[in-house]
Amino acid sequence: MSPVLADVLQVIALIGALALVHRPLGDYMAAVYSSKKHLRVEKWIYRSVGANPDAEMRWPAYLRGVLIFSGVSVLFLYVLQRVQDKLPLSLGFKPISPDQAFNTAASFVSNTNWQSYSGEVAMSHVTQTAGLAVQNFVSAAVGIAVAVALVRGFARSRTGDLGNFWADMVRGTVRILLPLSVIAAIILVACGAIQNFGDIHHITTLTGDKQALSPGAVASQEAIKDLGTNGGGFFNANSAHPFENPNGFTNLLEIFLLLVIPFSLPRTFGKMVGSIKQGYAIVAAMGIIWFTAVIAVTWLEYAHPGTASHLAGGAMEGKEQRFGEGASSLFSVSTTMTSTGSVNSFHDSFSGLSGGVLLLGMMLGELAPGGVGSGLYGMLIMAIIAVFIAGLMVGRTPEYLGKKIGTREIKLAACYILITPALVLIGTAVAIALPDGKEAMTNIGAHGFSEVLYAYTSGSNNNGSAFAGFGANTPFFNTTIGLCMLLGRFLPMVFVLALAGSLAEQKPVPETAGTLRTEKPLFTGLLVGTIMIITGLTFFPALALGPLAEGLSS
Secondary structure (H helix, E strand, O other): OOHHHHHHHHHHHHHHHHHHHHHHHHHHHHHHOOOOOOHHHHHHHHHOOOOOOOOOOHHHHHHHHHHHHHHHHHHHHHHHOOOOOOOHOOOOOOOOOOOHHHHHHEEEEEEEEOOOOOOOOEEEEEHHHHHHHHHHHHHHHHHHHHHHHHHHHOOOOOOOOOHHHHHHHHHHHHHHHHHHHHHHHHHHHHOOOOOOOOOEEEOOOOOOOEEEEEEOOOHHHHHHHOOOOOOOOEEEEEEHOOOOOOOOOHHHHHHHHHHHHHHHHHHHHHHOOOOOOHHHHHHHHHHHHHHHHHHHHHHHHOOOOOOOHHHOOOOOOOOOOOOHHHHHHHHHHHHHHHHOOOOEEHHHHHOHHHHHOOOOOHOOOOOOOOOOHHHHHHHHHHHHHHHHHHHHHOOOOOEEEOOOOOOHHHHHHHHHHHHHHHHHHHHHHHHOOOHHHHHHHHHHHHHHHHHHHHHHHHOOOOOOOOOOOOOOHEEEEEEEHHHHHHHHHHHHHHHHHHHHHHHHHHOOOOOOOOOOOOOOOHHHHHHHHHHHHHHHHHHHHHHHHHHHHHHHHH
């Protein structure tokens, strides 16, 4: 079988698997967040934190719950890293430095999982499991909870109540993320991923060199890092490491895990607002952008110029031989189109134009399909912008799902879409202007600029992947990227929840002959066009200085 045919078949298999679970998983998640019953273990959790899961919250109270829980999580994870040498199963590792501990705590709580450390030589078993793996669950659950609150804003009327944050977060963890992760972890172990709490193994290689092999609870962390669109590998090589990603089947499974919840949440949205077709319109827009990016990156990597690339059949630098061009391209697009830092190849080695597509995927706001929760609420914000633009074209007050998009709503949506571009562009500009930024670049020229741009794009959009040649483990970058991760995660949530509260208070607007049919293919096209135009106008100058300049000069 030719490599190209194998690549085509794995994409078809992936799309088929996602389509197969779209309806049952989407319906199940809708039932989870609509249920009035609480499981016994959930009741125990509510009692332990002193929460009343049946108390409805308006958007300020819901936001306070998000911020208080996340703030405590940052503090706990920071302290855990600073005292890990005094805890059991420390493996002899030293405490993490203050700036790196802050960066890592901000990273995992914000669902970014940016890593400026090598996990196998830095983090103890307790830090990996009780700290990082736990945040992989709850940070993902927070994202889904915020998305569900916005969906309730569309579904409800004449009330400011958006549900209960504690109930939504606990249900997302206990009923969705935990059972799916257990199943995925068992499959990974069966296929060769490791799972233990052993000591470091010291071995002698065939050449006589000494090497240390770190064990750990890898399969369980691998499952939730992908399922929760977290990223962050147990090992520095991430999903390129055979202990994390043993073979071609597990590679395809991990890509499936990255995409399954984000691509199923539009079905949940459609179910909760009472119109399945609205969910189809959203998932279609997500799918068009994702599939186009897969084709673009795969083609660019196979066609990359150069004698070595032609002899190898494609640009193989920085890629695992066992995965090749197609599986590496599919993984890279899926990880940058979701808020996932998991990688099975090193994006720094991709061609200039391929790296530009990966950057663009994050700059879109990671909407196609985006992170768990964040992808859905980001896409709904863009749908509001698209409806507003359509209203301007015909001179009619814009409406979406029976709710008027007035001055307050469009201001909140505009603030949402301006936050991450400001963090990316300002952060990149400051870093480039200071000696710290120049010293961190291992390349000069356009590619060096792309390394810095990628770092702040990844951090601000809560992705977590990186151009591997960028030396980010300095106090300057640990602090600035850490702040970008926190601001890029929680500031948009402020506007999402405020928008949800505003929509929930409205009374429904009856549909008329002039109402824009937002479940039709025409609106899907308008939505895709709106996303691409807004992103292009915002980031084209930066892309022109980095990946476009590099690609056109190669």
